[in-house]
Amino acid sequence: MRNVPRLLINTPDIEIWPGGLLRARSNHDARLLSQASHVLRRKRDGRYLAVQLPHGLMPLVSRLQAEPGIEPAMVALDATLATPARVPPPEGELPLHQxxxxxxxxxxxxxxxxxxxxxxxxxxxxxxxxxxxxxxxxxxxxxxxxxxxxxxxxxxxxxxxxxxxxxxxxxxxxxxxxxxxxxxxxxxxxxxxxxxxxxxxxxxxxxxxxxxxxxxxxxxxxxxxxxxxxxxxxxxxxxxxxxxxxxxxxxxxxxxxxxxxxxxxxxxx
CATH class of the missing domain: 3.30.1380.10 (Muramoyl-pentapeptide Carboxypeptidase; domain 2)
Structure with a gap:
């Protein structure tokens, strides 16, 4: 797994954490988090939604695609994975409409x-x-x-x-x-x-x-x-x-x- 910058990707409903920083809540979580480059985490309650593994995205909840805010989160994750780690992200802010x-x-x-x-x-x-x-x-x-x-x-x-x-x-x-x-x-x-x-x-x-x-x-x-x-x-x-x-x-x-x-x-x- 390539090095991941210590960067939190923020979207209105979901945070995308770099791997290795979140605490495991079960042995199953521990195994997945140890392999993940990124973790999608629901903001309102901290629930882990999915992990990005070397072979692709693994959902941790049923009906991941129905999660509020999943589309912008996936766009942000794809952009992060496609950007070299040495390139700093542009500064920006989230909208206030919610x-x-x-x-x-x-x-x-x-x-x-x-x-x-x-x-x-x-x-x-x-x-x-x-x-x-x-x-x-x-x-x-x-x-x-x-x-x-x-x-x-x-x-x-x-x-x-x-x-x-x-x-x-x-x-x-x-x-x-x-x-x-x-x-x-x-x-x-x-x-x-x-x-x-x-x-x-x-x-x-x-x-x-x-x-x-x-x-x-x-x-x-x-x-x-x-x-x-x-x-x-x-x-x-x-x-x-x-x-x-x-x-x-x-x-x-x-x-x-x-x-x-x-x-x-x-x-x-």
């Missing part, structure tokens, strides 16, 4: 929400790059620019005796909707959730440029992170690498103070 349905499910009016918060809709990238692994040994996906900047920043911090850990990076619209659904099931209402989480489509994590950062001895996504040496270092140096804290205290978006949330902002075209 997002309104997700917002309707939450009873959120997108124009009113955007006007109230000052947040804007953020499209998902068509391609994401492997930036390493997070605290939980999950693949960390970011845009090309954010991936390179994060790796440089993490390395520079280590030279200064500071360990920076990623907690999470890219999240899909479907993942953000799942956060809301789980919290609604626990008895919270949408207004309460919106004080902590941006509405689906409005989180900086969707764009593949945002990182939640912590330190090895600090809890994840807690305000106490501001008292760590890692946070002090980020305050001094993160801007040198294009990262900025998005939600300081009393931010105009109505989101709680998040000293752990940093976003890469491209400084050159």
């Amino acid at each position: 997002l309104q349905q997700r917002l309707d499910q939450l009873g959120l009016h997108s124009t009113r929400y955007a006007s109230h918060t000052g947040l804007w809709l953020i499209a998902e990238p068509a391609h994401l790059h492997l930036a390493g692994f997070d605290r939980y040994r999950r693949p960390l996906w970011l845009t090309r620019g954010a991936s390179r900047a994060w790796q440089r920043m993490q390395h520079t911090a280590s030279l200064d005796g500071i360990a920076l850990e990623a907690i999470s990076g890219y999240r899909s619209h479907a993942y953000q909707l799942g956060i809301f659904e789980r919290k609604l099931a626990r008895g919270l209402d949408v207004a309460q959730i919106l004080t902590v989480n941006a509405a689906p489509g409005y989180s900086e994590h969707h764009g593949g440029n945002a990182l939640d950062i912590s330190a090895p001895d600090a809890p994840a996504a807690e305000e106490s992170f501001e008292h760590t040496a890692a946070f002090s270092w980020l305050q001094r140096r993160a801007g040198d690498f294009g990262f900025h804290m998005s939600y300081p205290r009393d931010n105009p978006h109505g989101i709680v103070y998040e000293p752990w949330h940093w976003c890469f902002r491209r400084t050159t075209p």
